[in-house]
Amino acid sequence: MKRYGNLWNEIIVFGNLLSAGQQAQRGKRFRENVLEFNYNLEQELFQLQEELQSKIYCSGNYTKFQKQIHSQYPLLRRNSFQM
Structure with missing residues (x-):
């Protein structure tokens, strides 16, 4: 590689x-x-660039969530064919 x-x-x-x-x-x-980010896009990107250059950027906290699937149709599974 x-x-x-x-x-x-x-x-x-x-x-x-x-x-x-x-x-x-x-x-x-x-x-x-x-x-909100796009309203001040240029300023936000220059600030991000400055934080990355000076190595002081810190990401925000992670949010834990579960994805829920709502469907009006039942989930179907294809049967496997055996010979």
Whole structure:
């Protein structure tokens, strides 16, 4: 397996942070926290970039949740055929 080194400076380029933010927003565009982030997008990304460069960035707490599936149709399983 090939190893790539010294990528940190390429990762924290403004364009890459913008692209990562857009990918993370897919399907969540109208959520309140996403709208708030986008309102000050440039400022938020520059702040994130500065925190990453100075290595003081700290991610938020994780939230534990369970996904519930509500379906009007019963879940069906395909029978396996044996010869």
